Amino acid sequence: MPTLPDRATRWMLALCRLAETPRYQHLKGWLRVLLHDDHSRHKQTFDSAMIVLIMVTIGCFLYEVHHRLPVWALWLERVAVGIFALEYLLRLWVHDDSHRLILRDYQNAAASDQRFRLLPSIARVARSKWDYVASPLAIIDLLAILPSYRPLRMLRIFLLFRVIKLFRYTQSLKQLTQVLSEKRFEIYTLGLFVGFMVFASATGIYLMEANDSRSEINSFFDAVYWAVITLSTVGYGDITPQTTEGRFITLILIVSGIAVLSFSTSIIVSAFSERLVVMRERRVHLEVEKLHDMVLICGYGRVGEVVASRLQADRQPLLILDHHQSRVDLAQRRGLLALHADASRNEVLEEADIHRRAHTVVCITDSDVSNVFIALTVRQLNPAIRIIARASHTDSIDKLYRAGADSVVTANEMVGLLAAQLVNHPLSANLLIHALGGQGPGMEAVRVGENSPLAHRPVAALADLAPQLLLFGVVTDDRREAAGICLPLRGRRFHFHPPSTFALRPGDQLMLMGEGGQLLAFRKRVQGYRLTR
């Protein structure tokens, strides 16, 4: 018959195996995300709810100082404490995987043909849990629950811990503590100096003033209180030195207090200025994580500025990467999301899944070499992404295509075309400049849908529907024969200015020219037809 320890071991192992089930793991994983993952929206909601709860309970405590709490407020306090306690236990639970510790010990014992001993394993689990219980945040959590125990009025001082508990849920406060912890050596030095000054001056003033009948310093605590108030340059004036020696000590302490304040201010300011870039980049990363279908612009030079401003006007989500801090600052001042980073590095693109969140990457740094490298890096990370690159030199066009670019744009070709235009047709050059730059009369592609009023009708029908628009041409998927000029277009055909008898079919794309508002109105009108038919 199995002994009690054997039965306990069997039960414990059964429980541990139960903890290996997918449902248990899923629940624990979800709770870990809820409690620890700063990027999770669930955690952000949870943190906000906890902040509200803490503020409400603090409000109840403050109200209770001079009033009697209503019954509902007492129940609210109980529910809040219950939630705090539950949160504490859940954090303790997800801190580690205790069952795996026990199972590992059991498997090790079985492998070495030794008897499994439960108690040492449980001791190891307890030590692991103790690590959490003894952590500063867990202590704060525990102490924040205590003020609810009303018979112990003394414990009301622990209400302060409920305020401190807010640190757990507020990113800004967390960053403040991080900033200060980075300067712990300076703060430690400052603390030592302040401690020495307070002790020395309190001792001095106590020795000089305690026996003077006019003095308000009657105990060493009074002396310490006076020293702290004077060193901090607050100076309430409730205790003032009466002897010459005491006044001399006061003078020294006031000068030291100014030095202490200056030193502590400089520590905090320098810590924040060092941290500011990191904090700003973190904010950008958080913004990026909310974006989908964005355009990634690598390089915020002159071309980048033009591209970004046009896309910004269209409310197209975009992210700018540039390795010049001044350009990143400029983009951020213009309200754009920008990061100081080298876009050719894999880890930069992999961070926050940038290469997956973007549908198009634009390589427009000042250097063709960088553009080729970025195009290659992006193509390797995401074969499906669209890459548009700028070539400063004609020789680089082929290299950019080889690196994986889908489209390459070069200024020289366009300026050459403009020059030819300017020589023979200078009057129309302006229109071409605007057309190439994406300005002037707009051109829109409007698709002929299955239910469109233009489907299976001749081009002439367009004149009735939109007389103010000009049909530049029609893009078709098939090899439709028609009189006029037909240009090949990557598997499709572009029929320039087709004759009025040209029959439109579903799937055709009309290239329409006109003013922006008219094009928009026509698109809406066509969609309206589709809805009503």
Next chain:
Amino acid sequence: MKTRRVVIFGSRELGLAVARQLRDLHCEFTLIDRAEHLRQAEIEGFAVSSIDYTRDSELASVGIGYGVDLIFCLLAEDAQNVFLTIAARSLAPHTPIVAVAHAADTVMKLHAAGADQVIDPQGIVGGSIARLIRQPLVAEVIQVSLFQGERGLGFRELPVTDGGVLVGRRLAELEALLATPLLVLGVLEGGRFHFRVDWDEPLRAGQVVLAIGPGAVAAAGDDPSRDGA
């Protein structure tokens, strides 16, 4: 017909690209730069000249103010182009000057210096890239229609002159009147382009009809209106 004489200042990538286009149009032109920058132009067989553009006498020696019909200022630095534009304008008050601006701020400066046309390559490239993102099909159509040389499309200017065939005609009947299949875009009048003006209004002398048609930029004199369409 007299061939237009063109001078191109700057023989780097941009200058060479312009020179290649002008060669295809059989234009008479000279590339001007420092000797060390002219090597590639010489290899490609272009007419070259090395002068100090800061000296008026040397500018005059290449025909600025005396027979040059069009000046391109395509030097690498904006400051150089502004200086050259001012110098060329003082020597040739009536010669069209086309200058390139590498920074957005320079566009205004070049206009103030006397340039008739300022090209902002970076702005054009930026606009093209933005269109590639926003309207990929439209960008592709523009690419295949305007950048295919003789196989593509080009702009046409049809001047309406006193006693010409176009005076009194309506835009609506113009396309049928012309021998080549042209798409009439609108009318240029007083330096302004009017997109798709009233089709039934008769054309007046002094107006210029702007159209797009087959083939690259046609040489002056190829206008269908002059063919007696």
